[in-house]
Amino acid sequence: MNVNNYHFHTTVTEFLSDEFFISSMLDPTAESDLFWQHLLAEGKISEATFLDARQKLLGEPKPMDPLRKVELFMRIRDAQVARPKIRHLYRYAAAIVLATVGASLWFYFQRTAISDNSEALLAATEDSTGIRLVTNGDQTLQISGKEAVLDFSNAENVKLNTQTIELSKKEEAIQHEVHVPLGKRMSLVLHDGTKLWVNAGSSIQFPSHFSDNKREVRVNGEVYADVTKDPKKPFVFHTKEFDVQVLGTSLNIHAYEQDAKHQVTLVEGSVRMKSKTGEYMLSPDQAYFKSGQVEQVKKVDVTFFTSWKDGFYRFKDQPLQDVIHNLERYYGASIAYEPKISTLKCSGYLDLQEDLQAVLRGVAFSMDIQLKKENNTYKLYQKPM
Structure with a gap:
């Protein structure tokens, strides 16, 4: 690249539209x-x-001060922290590398509309209309909006977003269950101060307060957790396939009961994994993977497994069908595709605040396939010969 012939970019958009910038960041050379x-x-x-x-x-994390972390955790859509407005009609905010036969293609996306929920994926949750808090199996609170924060850290003053809510108060622990439908997310603060980010299509069972000797919750889906340290009360996450015991740590649990693959990724601290067939200890930057009867622990880049809680999605060498499945769950949309394109390997970055239809338009353009929307369902397919 000749410096004299180079257009000196002044915006992030221009950099992310520059093939030389992309290639030199992904595969740098001395030159x-x-x-x-x-x-x-x-x-x-x-x-x-x-x-x-x-x-x-590249998804490299920026340093963030503690107050900013708290602010981001407690933010509510259209409430305390407003979404940034689009300054230009075309805002390139996401990029994917698609590895096809002999070629790598980059593409970028702009905002449009979001589709309705997928009929197949709706089996993951009983109710797709809103987030639900069920108390003692009978009292149900419907929560509107795509994002919400429930704070149980003060038993006498339970809060939903910024408002105090009335729940039954008893000395013994009351069992709660949160159901988060497809296309929605929730942040949850438990009685001990543990913070949970609950992803789309997930549910979690927890008590109003913990007993004197244990802290236990049950997870179906994906949860990122910052567990408050208490050596006298180990914290245990129960899933269908395994249990995770921690004292105080940050980790991500991906354990949708309907999925074939499950994983636990450790960011800080240490955890003990116990499945039906064995026990494993994890150190920071390690992940436990389970697929069928196969289990393994290996070193990973944790941002590929935890970035969803910060509003973006990183992936590396994933089949296109897995990327589409994650997008369906996160956006609460249905995306059909031909088997011929399902195994293409993808690596890249997606801004999850961007619009799904724009993402799929970019996919279709870069892969030279077609995209259409029928009855609230997106379809990706090869062009007719």
């Missing part, structure tokens, strides 16, 4: 590194803009 160092040293490009574009492309 490409020197090229960018020269532009930065000469002040021909903004260092802040360059690093922001790099972060969006």
Whole structure:
């Protein structure tokens, strides 16, 4: 790349539309590194803009102070923290690499509309109309909106978003169950201060307060947890396939009962895994995987498994069918596709605040396939010969 012939980008959008920038970030060489160092040293490009574009492309986490973490955890759609508005009609905010036969294609997306829930995926939850809090199996609270925060840290003052809610108060622990439909998310603060991010299509059972010697919850789906440390009260997550015991740590549990693959990813601390066939200890940056009867523990980049809670999706060498399945669950939409394209391997980054239809348009364009929408269902298929 000749510096004299290079267009000096001034926005993140321009960087993310530049094939040379993308390739040199994903597969850097000594020459490409020197090229960018020269532009930065000469002040021909903004260092802040360059690093922001790099972060969006590679998913590298930015440092965040504790107060900002709390603010992000407690944010509510259309309440305390408003979504940023689109400044331009075309805002390129997501990128995927599709590895096809002999080629890698990058594409970007713009906003449009979201489709309705998939009939097949609706089996994951009993009710697709809204988040539900069920108390003692009979008292049900319907929660509107795509995101919500339930805070049980103060037993006398339970809060939904910023409002206090009335629940039955008893000295003994009351059992609660939260159901989060497809296309929605919830943040949950338990009585001990443990924070949970509950992904779409998930449910979690928990008590109003924990007993003197144990803390136990049951998970069906995906949950990211920051567990409050208490050496006298180990915290146990129960799933259909395994139990996870922790004292105080940050981890992600992916355990949808209807899925064939399950995993636990450890960010901080240590955990003990116990399945029907064995026990495993995890250290930070390790993940436990279970598929059928096969179990293994290996070192991973945790951001590929935890980024969903921060509103974006990173994936590497995943079959297109797995990416589509995750998008269906997150957006609460139905996406049909031909078997011929299901095994294409994908790597990249998606901004989950962006619109699903725009994502699929990019997929169709880059793979030279067609996209259409029929009866609230998206369909991806090869073009007729």
